[in-house]
Amino acid sequence: MSTLFERLIHIACNHFTARSPLFLIATSDDERNYTASIPWENQISIDRTDLVAKVNEHLRGAPVVLLPLWERVNTQRLSCTEEALINCKPTSLDDLLVVLLPSGHMLNQRYRVFRERLFADWRPVVLLFAVGVIPGAHSSFHVVALFLRSRTSGEATKLFKMPESFNTGEVEKDFSRLLNRKSGRGSYGYVLAEEPTVGESLSFDRYDPELLTQRDGLNDFGATRPLSELFTINVGPFFRANSKELVTDIDDPLAVRVVLGRDVSHGGLITPADEDSEYAHVPQDQQLAAGDILLRGITRLTDSGGLVVAEATEADLPAVASSNVLVLRPTAAMPSSQLSIVIQFLRTPLAKKLVLAGTDGLRISVRALGELPVPQLDDDLLAAWDSLESARTRFETWREEADSVLNSVFSSDSAEAARIRLIKSGRNLRLRSNAAASLDDPSYIFRTRFPYPIAYRWRLMEAAYSADAYRDAYVAALDTAEILACYTALLGLSLAREAGIEIGYVRNIREKLRKGKSGPSFGDWVAILREISTSRHIQPASDAKKLQDLRYMLGDKEADAALSMLASKRNDESHLRRVDPGDLPRACKEALAELTTLMNSALVLADLPLVQLTSVRWDSFRRVSTVQFRELMGDHPVVPSQYLEYASSELEVDSLYVLDEQHRLHLLRPYLIGSDCPKCHMWSTFHIEGVHQDRVKLKSLENGHTLDREGVAHVFRSVDFI
Helix, strand or coil, X not given: CCHHHHHHHHHHHHHHXXXXXXXXXXXXXXCCCHHHHCCCCCEEEEEHHXXXXXXXXXXXXXCEEEECXXXXXXXXXXXXXXXXXXXXXXXXXXXXXXXXXXXXXXXXXXXHHHHHHHCCCEEEEEEEEEECCCCCCCCCCEEEEEEEEEHHHCCCCEEEECCCCCCHHHHHHHHHHHHHCCCCECCCEEECCCXXXXXXXXXXXCCCHHHHHHHHHHHHHCCEEEHHHHEEEEECCECCCCCHHHEECCCCCCXXXXXXXXXXXXXCCECCCCCCCEEECCCHHHCXXXXXXXXXXXXXXXXXXXXXXXXXXXXXXXXXXXXXXXXXXXXXXXXXXXXXXHHHHHCCHHHHHHHHCCCCCCECCHHHHHHCEEECCCHHHHHHHHXXXXXXXXXXXXXXHHHHXXXXXXXXXXXXXXXXXHHHHHXXXXXXXXXXXXXXXXXXXXXXXXXXXXXXXXXXXXXXXXXXXXXXXXXXXXXXXXXXXXXXXXXXXHHHHHCCCCCCCHHHHHHHHHCCCCCCCHHHHHHHHHHHHHCCCCCCCHHHHHHHHHHHHHHCHHHHHHHHHHHHHHHHHHCCCCCCHHHHHHHHHHHHHHHHHHHHHCHXXXXXXXXXXXXXXXXXXXXXXXXXXXXXXXXXXXXXXXXXXXXXXXXXXXXXXXXXXXXXXXXXXXXXXXXXXXXXXXXXXXXXXXXXXXXXXXXXCXXXXXXXXXXXXXXXXXCXXX
16 A cells, blocks of 8 residues: 555544554455555454444544445445444544545445435545555555544545655645645645535545636636536437347448447547447437537546547438437537537536546546536637637638649649649649738738738838838837827727726826827826726626727736836937937847837737728618728728628718627727828828817827817717817
């Protein structure tokens, strides 16, 4: 037996009683006890029929470690050993009984009655789980040392799992610390936060704070629902043990293939039938249907990956699941994306841990599987999932096209035909590949997929830097950082107002404009972004999801530090503390690196296209609008028109919006206004720069030009800028 396991038993006994334990070893002529031959210190052998009397006798003098006979009972009734343990009763608060049992007695549903009756008088104060510590038993055999005190002792339950590879001193120290803990977790064990209902599974994983935190974290994806609400769960109906009369061979015209556990592959497919496949006569209503999800019913927690899952297709039918396969069938029509999400989640190690948490980690319980919380992705995540699925399908199609071209090169009728096919047919594939490869270059993304005001500024900086015009490039980098902060802050204010969330820093901007000072500065934009990133009022509720996404921009410490450094450099530049000409190459490279970090943190902007509506036509009968718009993404404002059907007529022609993944429009006016610039005659985006009576001065994000607007002050009053 593991000397560490024995040491831990001694440590716990000394913690509770400060007395050395007495080991009682039950024996019987007709039953094997693995522990009978272990050289326990201070041990006494007792006959199994005398177990209750001996335990009750010796408990009065010392803590008792009992090693009962482990009996396998194939019915739901209690074994003789279990009945005897229930009849052992505490006589005082000082009594300590330690029972060594297969861990399944604390985990599995079939032992619930045993636990209920045992814990009616005893309180489990420590459960010490171990594997491979019993000589003569299989190395994967799980045992638990169950430490019991009087039910009235009121002590907290502590669970400890002995690691399979360990440093002896480290494990002993961690166990000793756990015994003295009132709450919390150590490296290998924890204090149970709440006492479960008597009889419930006492699996280590079931109540592990780390696993519970991971489970609760699933709510960050959106609401969760038990798997049993989404699917009916059935054990495969074909039991080879008692259905031999149903077995047939492949030549039988009514033969239906039996899908075994091994046929459910890790690759997500049902493996093709082979010479070892089995066949049977099975009624139609017991056969599999296309879209059924199949799970291997037997798995081990120690195996890498998650549950082994495959989806049945028409090509796999007709077929029936064997008794070691679980069949999940949707209770209602389910979008393919949601079905894909469920399958992917089941394949995660977290799903397997949650399903096996209350078991001995081998056979999946239908009940535990049904209780598994399944994430129901919110609209934003579902749209992102669909986009990735679509991209994967597109990439697979391209690969198939490439394989077709390559495979046909040497199978054509002539070398000339092969040459034409390879060059001509492969051209589109090469162009697609080159376009996709461009997205690995951050500069390409910033220049083509960021909102126009930011992308335009980035292009100016990049052009100057490539020409070694370091002074121009340095200033342009700082300008780009300020415009990025400005645009994102104004977008944040717009989304906050839409969600009914107040951003307190707006008062500072209002006071600045009231005093006739120049409009908001780089520092103001930074302050707004920081308030958005830390505000407790911004939660992942349905009306603030886009705002929640913006929080991540400064949630990254590197991005926040980069923003601070760029703002400081911009302040120095504005107050004539300019970089010396000789230091410009280094300073420019440094500013560009900081700007790149900041831009990478703001990639969410690429998923929120800036658009200007050019026309809106409402159809009263269909209750939809046909919206014509320009998508102002990339470094040029001259773009083709696009169209969108929208279930609302409350839209403003010529106003700026952002368009999210669900094709919902979010109004940016008056924070951002699109207009032709009267000075350079280029289309530009403007924000408030100053106010005088009813005249508002607007400033261009692209070039700093200004224009005056009359009769719009009331709009800025509505958003508390004036």
